Amino acid sequence: MRPKLLLLTLLLLGLLGQPGNAQGPxxxxxxxxxxxxxxxxxxxxxxxxxxxxxxxxxxxxxxxxxxxxxxxxxxxxxxxxxxxxxxxxxxxxxxxxxxxxxxxxxxxxxxxxxxxxxxxxxxxxxxxxxxxxxxxxxxxxxxxxxxxxxxxxxxxxxxxxxPADARTSAQATAPPIASEKLSLRTLATFGSVILLVLLAGVWAYRRQA
Structure with missing residues (x-):
């Protein structure tokens, strides 16, 4: 894999590690x-x-x-x-x-x-x-x-x-919702990465042909 293509892939994969902007209720x-x-x-x-x-x-x-x-x-x-x-x-x-x-x-x-x-x-x-x-x-x-x-x-x-303790308790139930949103976002990003890698591979192959 060419250096530019490798760098692009690593940058896109880095998006997978970024958390969503979820916040408590x-x-x-x-x-x-x-x-x-x-x-x-x-x-x-x-x-x-x-x-x-x-x-x-x-x-x-x-x-x-x-x-x-x-x-x-x-x-x-x-x-x-x-x-x-x-x-x-x-x-x-x-x-x-x-x-x-x-x-x-x-x-x-x-x-x-x-x-x-x-x-x-x-x-x-x-x-x-x-x-x-x-x-x-x-x-x-x-x-x-x-x-x-x-x-x-x-x-x-x-x-x-x-009261503050009730609000804290309610916020403790929020992560599953945030996790679900993050999971969907992760899958979408991962799919985009795969597609871009495949397209980049085809482009590189055609240039070499």
């Missing part, structure tokens, strides 16, 4: 307050840089009924978690079945900012969540003129919902 918190005062929290892991608040709620564990075609993107119609369930059974009934007149009871959406709940002015499918963020949901009556409810989710910090 990100985490965000979810706080849900039902009508009877019951509170559920969840620490949700996700691989992407960010996810929508609607996707985060679905990954948090409770059963969620949504209206995907509302004017706010995905509207949250009903949330159920065991014995606790509030909302409207869309599409059998309107997603905001209890918000048809002067009294408006619905699932209100909040974001935790600087240690305080802030009523979200965007729909959950339009709001992006990143690592360390916390979303809040509460079934309550909207206050006229603001949309915010008469009750808010209880304050829970990200560290309370997602």
């Amino acid at each position: 990100n985490h965000a918190g979810v706080v849900i307050r039902f009508a009877d005062g019951a509170v559920r929290t969840a620490c949700v892991a996700f691989e992407q840089e960010s996810v929508t608040s609607a996707a985060l709620l679905k990954k948090a564990g409770p059963q969620v009924i949504v209206d995907p075609a509302s004017g706010f993107g995905e509207a949250i119609c009903k949330i159920s978690d065991g014995a606790h369930s509030n909302g409207c059974d869309f599409p059998q009934e309107d997603c905001f079945c209890q918000c048809q007149g002067a009294t408006c009871v619905y699932w209100a959406f909040y974001n935790l900012e600087n240690g305080q709940w802030v009523y979200a002015n965007t729909g959950p499918s339009h709001h992006q969540i990143k690592n360390g963020d916390v979303d809040g949901w509460v079934w309550g009556a909207g206050v006229a003129g603001s949309g915010a409810t008469d009750v808010t989710p209880p304050l829970r910090t990200f560290d309370e919902i997602c």
Whole structure:
């Protein structure tokens, strides 16, 4: 094998030893307050840089009924978690079945900012969540003129919902996913190396002929 061809092969094979850019999962918190005062929290892991608040709620564990075609993107119609369930059974009934007149009871959406709940002015499918963020949901009556409810989710910090040991434990499960991605990448690279070596060999043979 000629020196140039050998050098090319070694450089390409060196790619096989380079690890992928896999990283541990990100985490965000979810706080849900039902009508009877019951509170559920969840620490949700996700691989992407960010996810929508609607996707985060679905990954948090409770059963969620949504209206995907509302004017706010995905509207949250009903949330159920065991014995606790509030909302409207869309599409059998309107997603905001209890918000048809002067009294408006619905699932209100909040974001935790600087240690305080802030009523979200965007729909959950339009709001992006990143690592360390916390979303809040509460079934309550909207206050006229603001949309915010008469009750808010209880304050829970990200560290309370997602303690460091829980995040470390979750990250420990990430390597198998990263290994799978690396394995596929390795196979693809190896196949490319073989093809290039064969083509280079044919080219060298023709030059000698």
